[in-house]
Amino acid sequence: MDNINLVENFSEFKEFKNIDRETMMRIIEDVFHSMLAKKYGEESNFDVIVNIDRGDLEIWHNREIVEDGEVENPNTQIAYSDAIKIEPDFEVGEEVSEQIFLSDFGRREILNVRQALVARVMDYEKDNIYKKYKEKVGEVVTAEVYQIWKKEILLLDDENIELILPKSEQIPSDYFKKGDNIRAVVSKVDMRNNTPVIILSRTSPVFLERLFEQEVPEIYDGLITIKKIVRVPGERAKVAVESYDDRIDPVGACVGMKGSRIHGIVRELRNENIDVINYTTNDSLFIQRALSPAKITSIHLDEENHRADVYMRPDQVSLAIGKGGFNIRLAGQLTGYEIDVYRDTDTDTEDVKLQEFSDEIDQWIIDELINIGCDTAKSVLELDVEELVNRTDLEEETIREVIRILKAEFE
Known part of the structure; x- marks a missing residue:
């Protein structure tokens, strides 16, 4: 040798x-x-x-x-x-x-x-x-799927460095196969047994923040600041933004013309619903914006205990709560308040759609009433018990219970 x-x-x-x-x-x-x-x-x-x-x-x-x-x-x-x-x-x-x-x-x-x-x-x-990757924590990287396991995916970057995307850091509706390119944020870098382990995440709020920076030049340039992000990955996210230039509408800039800027982000996040909200230090107004798309009629704050009682028309309650309760939960996380929603029944001139009572009245009973043309609370209350029994297949006892629930709405 x-x-x-x-x-x-x-x-x-x-x-x-x-x-x-x-x-x-x-x-x-x-x-x-x-x-x-x-x-x-x-x-x-x-x-x-x-x-x-x-x-x-x-x-x-x-x-x-x-x-x-x-x-x-x-x-x-x-x-x-x-x-x-x-x-x-x-x-x-x-x-x-x-x-x-x-x-x-x-x-x-x-x-x-x-x-x-x-x-x-x-x-x-x-x-x-x-x-190298310790300096990249918080940055978005693109890597190719090399191997898929039950609990994690092994990826390779352009230098054949191994990266890990755990199942817990994937959006629930994510589906990848070998050879796919994945975008994710570098979540953390550890040394295990003298070997670097690089963990990526697609569920982190930081990933969503970096996507906004890439799509919205005003954020990248510092003209618009993201104050806070909360999300249920794959379902819904709320992003509070603030502009340092009065001439720039932060929400409009983030959404883009006809949603052009936000559509790319939504696709990357598997159609996650993203609400962009104008940040304000006015807690009452901030909570009102955070509950979008629901419209509130009044709000009472307990600033000491960070609780908020929000009143709104009955037809707005389901919007405020949102599918799976995600909307109200994220609004609470965004504002730092525990929010309770109440139907506003101060006036009896408002009618309420029968469907709004689905949490108190079985759906099949509501459907039976809708079939005879009674789709609101008042349209049911205008008929007497005997007529309702004759026109539906409902028992008298059931109808009396329905009437009791509907009357309580207007008391």
Whole structure:
């Protein structure tokens, strides 16, 4: 095994791992100095010269020439009679440099050098990956699906660095197959067993914030600020925005002409409903905006306990609560208030659609009443019990219970 073969081997490895020339030279020098120190007891009087480009590796042993019989340390000194065998012009007191070849070392020592080089290069590479992605935490990256497991997806970036997208960080309706490109935000970077583990997320509010920065130039430029984001991934999100320029409508800028800007974000998030809200320090107004698209008639705040009682027309209650209760839950998270919604029944001039009572009256009973043309509370109350019994297939006891519930709405 000669010098050139060893260095060329790691020169190729260096190119594959994308380690710069100076770093690779330093690693090789350090590894050989360690080997020399182990073999000779010290290495300060050895020179290791590496030229990656040419594949050259030279080791020179530097010793002082002393009189024959006066050699105290053969590692640092050489007898005059031995020195003139190397170069006949040498004199006592001069320094002689003698080249050492890898063939002078044992097979085990060479194997140890190879293993040490591999370990050092791998450690350097791992450290580089860790530092690179530690700086990218909070940034959106694109990577290709390499392997899909039950609890996570393994992805590769354009440098073949492995990234992990756990199931818990995927939008529920996400579906990917091998070869797909995925956009996600770098959530965190850990070192486990001396190996960097890079975790991505598509459910983090930060991911949504970065998507807005990419789609809305005013946010990227700092003219509009995202004050807070809350979301139920894949279902609904609320984004509070504020403009530092009175001429810019923050909500309009984020949505874009005919929704052009927000549509791309919605598609990326698997049709997640996104409400963009104009931020305000007025808590009452902020809660009103957060409950959009529902319209409220009045609100009472308990600022000390962060509770809000919101009153609205009966036909607005279901809008305020939203599908699965997501709208009212997110409004509470966005504003920091615990919100309770009440039907506003201060006036009896308003009628209420029968469907609004679905939480108190069974759907099949409502359907029976709607079939005879009674689709509002007052249209039912205008008829007496006997007529309702005759026109429907409902029992008298059931009808009386329905009437009791409907009358309570207007009391």
